[in-house]
């Protein structure tokens with residue numbers, strides 16, 4: 001099985017990414033805890049503190065998956081649309097929201113590259129661990145810019161490449177050896193987790209990605225590095 005990190009037709013990549021997330025949807029949350037040692041919760045809390053959602057604000061949580069970011073923003077009173085290309089991920093999120101009694105969220109199956117929303121609709125746009133899976137990142141960024149109102153904020157958290165001495169070797173070993181094995185042990189799915197590890201390695205460096213955010217028209221861009229850049233928080237403003 002191949003998973004789209006080779007040179008494949010873009011449409012094929014989109015389909016393969018779709019298959020990965022359909023395969024992992026049911027085990028997605030437990031895998032996140034296992035793979036990050038629970039750290040993803042801390043990163044997500046930190047991300048949402050940065051976004052500072054205000055009561056009544058309209059926020060698009062793109063590639064929102066099973067709702068982790070949206071739940072945190074809704075708890076602060078924002079009106080959140082969770083959009084994702086994968087209905088299986090959204091279905092798990094809808095179930096989780098019902099179990100937790102979380103109201104006020106809408107769920108929508110959308111490709112980040114071609115959003116169905118009118119321009120200027122949202123106060124903020126968030127995308128967490130999602131953009132590296134998008135086939136044409138520049139199109140997704142252009143759409144983010146379009147659907148935000150003037151003064152709207154863009155926030156993206158994504159894995160990156162750390163520059164801490166020694167960390168890189170450990171991190172490479174972890175993502176190439178341990179992540180697929182954990183995927184096999186917990187979700188019986190080694191290939192999907194090999195794809196996810198590989199997609200991290202292939203994602204642009206933080207300063208390259210920041211340049212892409214600027215190219216899409218965002219201003220006052222910033223990057224906050226976590227663990228020396230293993231995780232990066234990017235932000236920008238639509239003026």
Ligand code: SAM
Nearest residue numbers: 021063064065084085086089111112128130133
């Ligand atoms: N944001 C959630 C979180 O942090 O828990 C989910 C992140 S999950 C690693 C990545 C998500 O990106 C998946 O749910 C996947 O379906 C979605 N995705 C991949 N390509 C997409 C696209 N082109 N448009 C929208 N969502 C996409």
